[in-house]
Amino acid sequence: MTSDTATVLTDVHDPFFRVVTATGFSRGHIADLASGRCAAVRVPGLFPPSVCDRIARSLLAAEFDNYGAERVQPMVMRFGVGVSDYRADGGVADSYWPDLEASRAAWRRLSLPFDPWERARQALGADWPGRVGVGRRGGREMGAGVAREAPQGFLVHYDDAGREFSAPLLDAPLVAQLAFNVYVTVPETGGETVIWRHRWQPADERHRAPGSYGFTEECVRDDESLVIKPAVGDGLLFDSRNYHAVKPSHGGRRIALGFSLGLADTGDLLAWG
Template sequence: MINNTLTYQTPHNQENYIIQTNRLYENDLLQLFNKEILAIRIPDYYPLALCELSKQRLLQNGIQHYINAPSIGRNGMAFYETENDPEKIEQYYYRSRVNIEQIRQIFHPNFSPLDKLRLELQEAWASGANIENIHDRKMFVGLCRLLEPNVDFLPHQDIFHLDSKDNIRARSLKSQVAANIYLDIGNEGGEIDLWSYGFNDNIYPEMLDENSYGMSRSKLSAPTLSIKPKVGELVLFNGRNLHAVRPSKTVRISIACFIGYRGKEYPLTYWS
């Protein structure tokens, strides 16, 4: 399915689409960054008892909704919401450190799953890992996301340099991986659908439904594969490829960030 409207291709090799492992390894990450596999799964990444505790606290703490996707709740502001608007970008940076600390507080006195991920990326990757700073300011990292029951999180792609136009550092990414740790997910629905391709920067905005962050599934072929995460699991996949989340019968909660790759000799970066 290769033509010039598609980019970010992953070679078709069904057997090797997913790596399931018990910890982060540099070689596995490289395969994901180089688009040789579609996903990495690490079950039991965060203890079940702590998932339950943090879920209760998150629900009590109040969940706000995305400005540009109101059916999706979250704690913390995603850079994606700034939509190239200088005022919203300022608001994002103004709150970034407080938001990191607030989310850490949800897990206190235990370690947070995102802090665990940040440390382990630093340890696994020879050149280390840091908070992204495309504007010479520390970005926010650790968005908690809540999907209400029966919400179809439509197919979309995460393309940093479209969220921050004309930014050279955003454009210098060679790969943008989405990392999610699941704090709550019911038995029915909530699968992540992954496609082995994405549209290029020019076609992608035209594919989106009107006034929507995503596109109807009817515009696309069937997903290449679906993953049903378990509570406590970490799933990493290529955010530049098309991906979606199927409606769930119950609330679905995850904590998430992006991981940026610029080459083996550079530190990884992370942000939300």
């Protein structure tokens, strides 16, 4: 490749690969995300400082579990269960359900005076014509979300239940999948979320360590990217089928409440953790 070609490649920009900053999540934002007309929507102050403080006070003192070390290296911590740790034979391991009950009990023991998941869903649904609820599988309600902390970051990866599970994960078929996070504590430096304009393709598997959830940076080397530096209270919604990563944190903990958000064929938005 000549250096001229290289210059052209790095200069090329997709006008739809952009972060929109807004005062709330509108119907249009969610439609644009689902249809690929924007990459991420950020709402500063989605959770007010008093709400973040209250959640942070509880979570900073709580004991986190780790995601399974065979799949997730470097280590990522979680408070609550995430279904990605329970993938078994293309489905969901039975142990997800009792562990989810234990996770709900652990969240109740934090004695928060509000339900942060309900609050987040209300914000997402403020302008949405359909329902915003928690997804069901076999009639049972899935987890509403999980608090996560990745001190050394998340590797480059994508999230797409349609590929990760051999049959539909939820009872309602999904037509798009987004990731939602709200940040309750952030580090002094680092902890940026990076999103690449790249969706999984078969050859990408060359860049994945066996059994790992993540890919090497090589996989997205030539792709346009966006870097988002979260602040406390920011809500971030993005298309999780685009590869994304989180940079390591320095000088403080980065705790995010997150869930996947599917757009169902019914027009409802369904969360799961």
